[in-house]
Amino acid sequence: MLKKFRNNLFSFLQIIILVYLLVLVFLYFYQRNLLYHPNENNYSNDKISVSIEKVKINTSDNIDLLGWYHEKDLKKYKTILYFHGNAGSLENRIHKLNNFSEMDVNFLIIAWRGFSGNQGKPSEKGLYDDGRSGINWLISKGVKEENIVIYGESLGTGVATHLSQKKNFAGVILETPFTSMVDAAKTFYPYIPVNLLLKDKFDNKSKINNINVPILIMHGEADQIVPFFMGKKMYEIANEPKYSYFTKHDNHMMEFDENLVKALKSFLKSLN
Numbered sequence: 001m002l003k004k005f006r007n008n009l010f011s012f013l014q015i016i017i018l019v020y021l022l023v024l025v026f027l028y029f030y031q032r033n034l035l036y037h038p039n040e041n042n043y044s045n046d047k048i049s050v051s052i053e054k055v056k057i058n059t060s061d062n063i064d065l066l067g068w069y070h071e072k073d074l075k076k077y078k079t080i081l082y083f084h085g086n087a088g089s090l091e092n093r094i095h096k097l098n099n100f101s102e103m104d105v106n107f108l109i110i111a112w113r114g115f116s117g118n119q120g121k122p123s124e125k126g127l128y129d130d131g132r133s134g135i136n137w138l139i140s141k142g143v144k145e146e147n148i149v150i151y152g153e154s155l156g157t158g159v160a161t162h163l164s165q166k167k168n169f170a171g172v173i174l175e176t177p178f179t180s181m182v183d184a185a186k187t188f189y190p191y192i193p194v195n196l197l198l199k200d201k202f203d204n205k206s207k208i209n210n211i212n213v214p215i216l217i218m219h220g221e222a223d224q225i226v227p228f229f230m231g232k233k234m235y236e237i238a239n240e241p242k243y244s245y246f247t248k249h250d251n252h253m254m255e256f257d258e259n260l261v262k263a264l265k266s267f268l269k270s271l272n
Contacts, residue, residue: 027189028197035155035181035200036122037087038115042253046094050101057110059133063120066090067110067134068097074106074142078170078271080149081134082109083127083156089116093153099261103268105149110134124158124200131159146170149271152177154226154252158202165210170271172215173264176223176252179205179230187227208238216243216267218260220250243267 027034052068059065068090080100084093090111100107112130113120120126138148149171152160157177164172178184181202185194208215215238219231228246235244245263247254254260 024192024197027192031197031199032121032123035086036112036114038089038112038122040087042088042092046091046098048094049098052097055108055137057133057137059113059129061120061126061129063113063118063130065110065113065118065130065133066116067108067137069106069108070097070100071106072104074147077104077106078147078149078268079138079143080105080107080151080173081131081138082107082151083131083134083153083159084109084112084115085154085156096256099256099264102261103265105268106143108134108138124202127155127159128162131163135163149173149268151175154178155202158204161204161207161211162202164213165207167211167213169213171213171267172211173218173267174215174231174234175218175254176226177204177217177219177231177234178202178226179233183230184226204234205237208234212239214241214243214267214271215239216245216263218245218254218263220247220252220254222249223252225252241270243270 050070052070055067055069057065057067082093084090090109093109097107097109110130111118112122113126114122135148139145146168148169150160150164150169151173152158153175157174158181160172160174181200182195182198185198217231217235217238219228221228232246235242245260
């Protein structure tokens with residue numbers, strides 16, 4: 001009887017281990033489908049109220065990225081380069097871009113490879129290349145590095161943090177940033193060795209100390225995707241001058257209300 005129990009227990013454990021290994025294999029090969037969601041639609045029916053020019057930005061590996069460009073006055077005002085998150089199209093950011101019309105800024109928002117009809121497949125290395133191409137495009141337009149404000153939203157904070165290291169940008173804005181993709185993944189998969197499996201690590205916490213320009217970090221305590229403590233940690237380890245906009249009730253998609261817009265305006269004004 002005892003022997004039969006042991007054999008059954010051993011067989012059961014074998015099945016558990018096999019299933020666990022299959023899950024690991026699935027996550028390893030399918031992980032980028034879990035991380036990047038180009039077809040997700042968070043907002044609909046928003047009408048853009050600020051004038052934009054649709055532009056093509058060529059990357060070093062010859063992918064044409066869609067960009068929306070708004071030029072008010074390149075010599076007089078700073079230019080925001082906006083890196084969006086891991087889901088949706090440029091249209092999903094219209095509600096944010098409309099608020100830029102109230103600010104004295106130019107802006108360029110680019111769609112990642114694989115997003116908004118762009119060719120290619122997203123990856124950490126690819127997104128860094130995309131972001132760098134956006135910077136180069138602005139410089140080719142005559143925008144000086146010191147007049148560029150890098151704005152990262154969610155996943156885009158990984159690109160913003162990486163590309164802002166040891167640069168002389170006017171400033172950096174991080175909206176709902178994470179400390180690293182490994183840390184973020186552990187909150188969803190606590191029993192998975194994500195530090196070994198994860199391909200795109202976006203290790204923000206090890207890079208933010210290399211940013212030596214003014215930085216604004218925004219996060220809501222009710223964030224259900226990127227825990228608030230990560231944004232707070234990023235603020236704590238960031239160099240001065242640094243500013244924060246932390247709220248009690250904002251979820252991951254922060255509400256672009258009067259208070260947030262006021263925080264953005266105040267930060268941008270401080271850069272002049």
